[in-house]
Amino acid sequence: MPVTEPGTGPVEVRSPAGDRASSGRGVPGPATPTALRVVPTATAAQGDPSRTSAGTGAGPGGDVVEDGFPAFVEQNLTEFWRLAHLITGDADDADDLTADAMLTAWLRWPRVCRSRSPVAHVRRIVITLAERRVRRTRRERARFTLLLPEALTATTPGPDTPGIVDLRRELRRLPRGQRNCLLLRHGLGLSEAETAATLGISVGTVKSQTSKASTRLRRRLAVPVVDGDTTSRRGC
Known part of the structure; x- marks a missing residue:
């Protein structure tokens, strides 16, 4: 999915298919260890905010951002996914939310990597998006219950x-x-x-x-x- 931000080149959000890995606690992990990436396209070489001078070195809180946004995602993706899954309780929702959070973080990368802790900053993005998803799901379930109340009383394995x-x-x-x-x-x-x-x-x-x-x-x-x-x- 190509995305363009004013003043930057396009990027592509990739979510390659793959079998889910286990986190070791009975909870599925992201589709692959590197399943959700924001990859600069060739035309974005000069405008990619993850490669600007603001995106190198370490954040004020010590989070390593020296290799830019792609490396930041590789290092922290699993944690962000687990957080989304803890809030929503749904693996598919966690996949979607993690991808959305990574895109949001990329678009804000110059500001994110200058924050006291880039990892904490992106955790807040995940929490905000996950809570919105939970509220929307509650509203949808409430409407569904009014229309078909018997559908939620049946037991399903x-x-x-x-x-x-x-x-x-x-x-x-x-x-x-x-x-x-x-x-x-x-x-x-x-x-x-x-x-x-x-x-x-x-x-x-x-x-x-x-x-x-x-x-x-x-x-x-x-x-x-x-x-x-x-x-x-x-x-x-």
Whole structure:
């Protein structure tokens, strides 16, 4: 899909076909390790923002961007896909959202690579796009239920267990800030500092929001607190 930005040459967003790889946790990964790329076309050599002087070296936060946007995508694509999948719960949606986020990041690349943390900047793009997709899906399901309520009552075989369904439902019921902190900290495995940088909040707020989200989920899902659980302890 060729895309042209004023003042730059066109780029092509490629999503080659391939079998899904496993993330090792029972969750499918992107179609291929390099499935979603933004590749400058030959005519964009002079105008590709990922190859300007602003796109070389390292970002202020230490994220490596010295090889430009294509290398940045190669290094971080899997993480961005996992984040999209955590929010939407759907592998196909995660593929689409990751591709959209990479295109958005390329168009904003001079600004992205000058940010304190380019990776955190693109995580925010993924979160924004994923939340929009979730809201749109909810509206579509609500309309569908009004038209054909019996269609959603039939049981169909699938990979989800009742526990997974309950967890996804309760995650969506959490306030936005609590949900994002919980997903980034325990779903994506980011540190408190990385989560704070991604969401643009303080480390203290990350601790508070994560603790509240964990407590609320335990209460709603009736999950007992296991000895040695350090979810809400300082420094976790």
